[in-house]
Amino acid sequence: MSDISKPASAGVAPRRPSASLSVRLAHWLPRIVLAPSFMAVLIGVYVFIGWTLWISMSSSSMLPRYDFVGLEQYVRLWNTPRWHTAVINLFLFTALFLAITIALGLLMAILLDQNIRAEGVLRTIYLYPMALSFIVTGTAWKWMLNPDLGIEKLVQSWGWESFAFDWITRPDFAIYCIVIAAVWQSTGFAMAIFLAGLRGIDGSIIKAAQIEGATLPRIYASIIVPMLRPAFLSVIVLLSYISIKSFDLVLALTNTGPGGSTEMPSTFMFAYTFQRNQMGVGAASAIMMLMTVAAIIVPYLYSELREDSHGH
Template sequence: MQDTSLKSPGALVEAGVAEVGRSTPPSGARRWLARHLPKLVLAPSTFVVLIAVYVFIAWTAWISLSSSKVVPIYDFVGLEQYVRLWATERWHTAVVNLFVFSSLFLIGAVLIGLLLAILLDQRVRAEGALRAIYLYPMALSFIVTGTAWKWILNPGLGIQKVVNDLGWDSFVFNWIVDPHYAIYTVVIAGIWQSSGFAMAVFLAGLRGIDNSIIKAAQIEGASLPQIYWRIIVPMLRPAFLSVVVLLSHIAIKSFDLVLALTNAGPGGSTELPSTFMFAASFRRNQLGVGAASAMMMLMTVAAIIVPYLYSELRGRRDEH
């Protein structure tokens, strides 16, 4: 063993540095690892997404072009399942209900969310508590929301019974069992749950606006409602776009809310494309028709999401 006791301190330091240099990996390997480590970490989740999402989308598209019924059949019959789908009266009911539900759901959630955001933007007392209360429904699952509103709207348990017990015997609020009004109960439950989310997005947009704009408008003599209607609200266009896109996606794929609240009844009057797809695939043994309805839903979502993503990417490209 070599004796290092007679070496100078400088020689010992140089020997230690040389030893450390021999034990560390080459600089090229370190650079490669630093460059590719994020990709290596994300690779497993990316692989799962590719399999669980895109592969199954492709599989569903193929089943929609086959003659599958009870079990998948990997033949090719063209658009036969789509023809059968659009010839089904229950699918027409589902499409009409989706239009009614989506329209009223979006309008109600956006308006209520905007009003709540403007209210909280006035720096009211207990703002934190109010914000938590408004956001609380969003933390619940649609199954819980549907079950709760099923009890609230039940004529024998909820609002109608309470009002009748108070002495107003002629009061009737039986929408949930009326085929002509049952879809509006789904709208009420959906707005109750999602308006808090819209409020949070709008409030974030309001807090990002410079207060000097409001002060300048007040100096010019504009009232607070005029300031919000003519100046502030038009500046919230990105927030409006985000809320509409996300809530449209929720509306199109609404399934558990309808299942828990009305179970697509009474008499199929609250059928939506999502509940139609489930029933066709797993209850009526029409797997091909169910796959075709799923692809129609996917195309509807894509028609909303793709223009939004294009406008966002184009805006960022223009900024750079």
């Protein structure tokens, strides 16, 4: 009876506490690290979006109120002529801004894609305006477009005394001054995205088309540019977002003048919320801007998710 019977679990090695702890730590550590940023986004973005939506359906004026008046503030918003001007300006500005920026950005990307000399220097020069804030851009272009200081004064000093470039002082042309400044700042950004797309295309495609006798312009128009669809989509979405939130550029360049002719939804929202003490109308305009952004972002996300699902 000297042999002591072994327990049933004697052949099974016990789990080490350190291994179990490391597994749990690896499982929870990413969640712990991301929790503060998740809470910040949740509160700083989505909670305040909900709060703005509630204020837009209340009778808030100078101070917020938490009653419910339905769509009354939205009716007031769309009955305001200044809001109609802002919406028209937004669509005009966005259409011209997108068309000109995309055309110039694509052209510059194609030219740089020919492996020209000093490509790095030119790319840096084109991208430099994007490093500036819209406040700086607006202030600089305000000086250049000033008839008494800028381009008009310079050209007249060269002898062309009949030259006139006073768009910034004319209500029917001032919006185009904002387009010029925005295009100048964002064209390099569009060029960089298109250039990245061009560099991702297999060069054998161009060589095969050249063997078939296709000219270089025909190759770009019929083959290369259609393959840049993801780049076009990204540029359109990002530039549209920039145009919708173009607050600082308008404020620095024209201050919504002359005579409110360059009003934008962003400047309207700021003026009615903080200057005219009509918080409900300002919140309603902010929700309309959010819906405009969503109308752009949601189809883009849907397209990206659809491509990912088909890719897998």
